[in-house]
Structures are given as C-alpha cells and as structure tokens.
Amino acid sequence: MSDYTLRCVLCGEEVPEQYTLACPRGHPSLLRADYAEKQLHLKNAPGIFRFSSWLPIHGTLPIDAGPVCYKSKALARELNLPNLHIGFNGYWPERGGKITTCSFKELEALPTMVRAKENTTKTLVIASAGNTARAFLQVSALTGVPVVVVVPEKAIPRLWTTVPADKACVIAVRGDYTDAIRFSREVCSLPGFIEEGGARNVARRDGMGTVMLDAAVTIGRMPDYYFQAIGSGTGGIAAWEAAVRLRADGRFGTALPSLHLSQNLPFVPMVSAWNDRRRNLIAETDMPDSQTAISRVYSDVLTNREPPYAIPGGVFDAMSATDGRMYAVSNDEACSAGTLFTGLEGIDLDPAAAVCTASLIQACESGNIDTNRTVLLNITGGGYERVREDHTLVPVQPAFCVSAGATAGQVNKELVEIVKIHE
Ligand SMILES: [Zn+2]
Known part of the structure; x- marks a missing residue:
C-alpha cells in the first residue's frame, strides 16, 4: 500500500494518475512518483512487494519473486574487492533468487501489472x-x-x-x-489497448529501483559504486532515483552511488555520447552502421537504438548527478567474465550480466574505482540452467x-x- 503522486521532472507539476506516461502539458520529460512515506518501511509481503511503499501501487500479488543481495566471497577475493556485493536478479533458490523467468525484467512486470490493473481497464x-x-x-x-x-x-x-x-x-x-x-x-x-510505456512507466523504473533499495537494506548503507550493463539505460535511471529517495530517508548515507554503466561492443551509443559529455545521441557518430553492429554483439538485449538518454530525468542526467562512468565491453571480455563469475560464484549468467561483470574487471584494472569502497554489481539475469532443474x-x-x-x-x-x- 503506497500513497503517491506523479510529477513531471521538467515542470514539477502534479500529474493525475490514469496509468499516465507523460506530462499532459506536453513536456518531453519523464514523470516521477513522489511517495508520501519519506522513510522506507518494509512491508510484510512477498518478494518485491516488501518495498511496496515505494512502488506506485496500492495492492500486492502473492508472488515471491524479488531482488536478492549478498556479499561476495570468491569473486571479491579474485578481484581484490573486500566490499563487493552482488545483486542477483534471476533464479537461484539457494540464495533466495526466485525469479523463474531469470531476468530482472520480472521486477518491472510485477508492479506494472498491478499499476495497470488499478488505473485502467485497457x-x-x-x-x-x-x-x-x-x-x-x-x-x-x-x-x-x-x-x-x-x-x-x-x-x-x-x-x-x-x-x-x-x-x-x-x-x-x-x-x-x-x-x-x-x-x-x-x-x-x-x-481497449494501452501501451505499457517502457522507461516512461514509473512502475517499471521503481520496480527496478528495488535492486538499490534491497542492497541498501542488506548492506546497511548505499553502495559507493553501482555497476550495470544497459540497453535502454532505464535500470541506471531507476538506481539513481532509488538512491535519491534513500538519501532523503537519512539512514542510508548522503552520497549518491556513482553509476558505472556498460554496453557491448561494437554497439555502444551511450558510451560514445557520454565520453564526449554530450546530451544528444548523434546516430552517425554514436552508432554508425548500427544494423551490422547490433548483429555482432554477445548480448543483444543491450542494443536499444532509441534509449531515454537525453530526456530530462534520463540517463544523461543520472550520469551527471552521480559522476558516473561508462564502459565498452568486447564479446571476448564478456565471455571470459561470465565464465569467471560462474566458476567462482556458482551460477550461470545472462549475457548482459556477463558484460556487466567484465566492466567491473575493467574498472579494477584501470584504477577507476577505489577498491576498498562498497560495490554493488547488478546481475540482471541468470539461473537459466538452474531453473530447468526445478521447473518444466x-x-x-x-x-x-x-x-x-x-x-x-x-x-x-x-x-x-x-x-x-x-x-
Ligand atoms: Zn511537465
């Protein structure tokens, strides 16, 4: 049960909730949910619905899929990161991972289906x-x-x-x-039909934001660095928005986690634009010969050609607000990082999560991060092999x-x- 209003990021005005995806004043901006509860109180509810006071929904579902966070031992030792925490969003019941479709997209689908049911008949x-x-x-x-x-x-x-x-x-x-x-x-x-909305849907972003909330609750504070592989970058926006709420809560630290986001070579439009500190994507510069590039990546879910990068409240703003970094990861780097992770931590990864693991290795090798600080590695999918043992x-x-x-x-x-x- 949450009490919330929608606001346009650009004009700050309240927007009526009718499964609304955009400012009725026509502003090219994301909307954001403004929750009445300024401190996070966990609910006695299954899975992701523990965080329902910061989800744009009133009811819950009896489904126990939710984010999981644990402190790494083996990968932490290998990378010499004493404070490495893994957000695992897939199927791995031994760690509490109960997302049977094996990707963090279920964290978006669950609150979205509730939000739609509560606000539209379409x-x-x-x-x-x-x-x-x-x-x-x-x-x-x-x-x-x-x-x-x-x-x-x-x-x-x-x-x-x-x-x-x-x-x-x-x-x-x-x-x-x-x-x-x-x-x-x-x-x-x-x-009779209504578009789900993607990045413009606050339920999707705040659903993904529970990965950051779960980490803060588990660790006792916000991480210093947040690592994720991105296609649209919506997960990065969501992590930033969740961190802003946690900062206002007052119990989880005052510094926003720095976003360390990665894409898969040769298709890396946001890496290219961010490294120039440019707000606008330029197709010829940032994604030349995009069809060929997209056909060559290891993780094709990371290949959105129209990400919410420039839009107010989008990826560029999230990166700017958190002093973020972007990484370009090759297929070889992703494959060997995936093998390393599975060997050390004991679960198979979605290709996007392998890209993310490779970006963490890059960060350690290049000295981009202070290795003694707290790292959250968002494993956005995994357990495809494990789920077959338990489910048809x-x-x-x-x-x-x-x-x-x-x-x-x-x-x-x-x-x-x-x-x-x-x-
Ligand atoms: Zn507006």
Whole structure:
C-alpha cells in the first residue's frame, strides 16, 4: 500500500494518475512518483512487494519473486574487492533468487501489472525482444490478467513460462525489434489497448529501483559504486532515483552511488555520447552502421537504438548527478567474465550480466574505482540452467504472425476476438 503522486521532472507539476506516461502539458520529460512515506518501511509481503511503499501501487500479488543481495566471497577475493556485493536478479533458490523467468525484467512486470490493473481497464501491450516479453507472460500466467506481447519472430524461442500463459496473446512480427515496436503502436491505436510505456512507466523504473533499495537494506548503507550493463539505460535511471529517495530517508548515507554503466561492443551509443559529455545521441557518430553492429554483439538485449538518454530525468542526467562512468565491453571480455563469475560464484549468467561483470574487471584494472569502497554489481539475469532443474518450461506460441509494416486494421477483428475469449 503506497500513497503517491506523479510529477513531471521538467515542470514539477502534479500529474493525475490514469496509468499516465507523460506530462499532459506536453513536456518531453519523464514523470516521477513522489511517495508520501519519506522513510522506507518494509512491508510484510512477498518478494518485491516488501518495498511496496515505494512502488506506485496500492495492492500486492502473492508472488515471491524479488531482488536478492549478498556479499561476495570468491569473486571479491579474485578481484581484490573486500566490499563487493552482488545483486542477483534471476533464479537461484539457494540464495533466495526466485525469479523463474531469470531476468530482472520480472521486477518491472510485477508492479506494472498491478499499476495497470488499478488505473485502467485497457489491456496492456508490450513490445519486446525477449526478456521483457517473458517476464510479462509469466506474470500474466500467474495472475490471469491478459496482456498482448509483440515480438520479432526470431524471439519466439525465448518465450516460455513455468505455468501456461492462457490469457496472453503473442503477436510475432516478421521483422526486427523496431518493426515489433511499430506494430505494437498500431495495436495501441485500437480501442481497449494501452501501451505499457517502457522507461516512461514509473512502475517499471521503481520496480527496478528495488535492486538499490534491497542492497541498501542488506548492506546497511548505499553502495559507493553501482555497476550495470544497459540497453535502454532505464535500470541506471531507476538506481539513481532509488538512491535519491534513500538519501532523503537519512539512514542510508548522503552520497549518491556513482553509476558505472556498460554496453557491448561494437554497439555502444551511450558510451560514445557520454565520453564526449554530450546530451544528444548523434546516430552517425554514436552508432554508425548500427544494423551490422547490433548483429555482432554477445548480448543483444543491450542494443536499444532509441534509449531515454537525453530526456530530462534520463540517463544523461543520472550520469551527471552521480559522476558516473561508462564502459565498452568486447564479446571476448564478456565471455571470459561470465565464465569467471560462474566458476567462482556458482551460477550461470545472462549475457548482459556477463558484460556487466567484465566492466567491473575493467574498472579494477584501470584504477577507476577505489577498491576498498562498497560495490554493488547488478546481475540482471541468470539461473537459466538452474531453473530447468526445478521447473518444466512451457513454450509460448504466437497467436498470429504479421508482416513488418502491417496496419492495425488488418488484425483488429482477430485481436478483439482474442481479448473477448480471454475475458
Ligand atoms: Zn511537465
């Protein structure tokens, strides 16, 4: 149960909550949730819902997926980081990790589904290249709340849940992620559907922000450095926003953690722009030949071409406010960091988390960080091998396929039928 208002970062004015994603005054800015409780009080609720006083929701769900933080021993020794803490957001029951879809996207999907249910009667539409789709399908499967998920056709093998997702409608687009986004906008133009919102959705950001809250509660203070691999950078924004709230709380320190964010070579647009201290991304400079670059990365979830970087309250502001650093990680560095982590800590990693681990190794080797200070390494996904030991993975099949550039009119009837059947 939380009491909150929405505010525009740019004008500071209050914005009415109707699953609102943007300032009604037309400002190109993120909105932020302003919580009535200025000190964090943990709730007696499962998983992520322990932090529900700082989530833009009133109710909770009986689902125990949530962030986990523990102090590293083996990797800490290897890297000579005596105060290394690992935020593990995946499946690893021995450590309390109960995210069965194995990625921190479930921390975004859980509060988003509650927020949508509390503020709109429309059906959520999510465009995703993989992990986000799986997270929303799982929450739909567990709650029976319908969702429409639009993915590029080649992402279908990544879609599975641990219980059948009977109320979800998956649309496969014969094209790439950008084509899927475009088609999801088409679906949202139909009555009865609403776009999920991505970085502009406060529930998604504050859901991810629980990784920082959980770390502060576990460690007893905010970390000095926060490491994460980024595609859109929304996780970095979320960590900063959570840290600002923790600073105002007064019990967790006064210095904001410095954001140490990483991308995967050869596609590193935000690294390129930040290293020039430029607010605006320039396509020719920051992501030349982007299609080829995207096809060559180890972790394709880190390849958003339109990240919320320049927008007020976005990645540039988060990096500026925390004196952050950006790292470009090669595929080889990511692979060997992933192998090192698994060998030392004992769990398999999502490729993005391997990129993040590689950036921490870079930071240690280059002297970018004071190795005696407190580090939070956000492992944004892992346990894909471990989850198969405990669960049968149920593949999710698309309800129908459309070609890239299809219009909403072509599928209107089918969609209305599907949603009717689901009701
Ligand atoms: Zn505004």
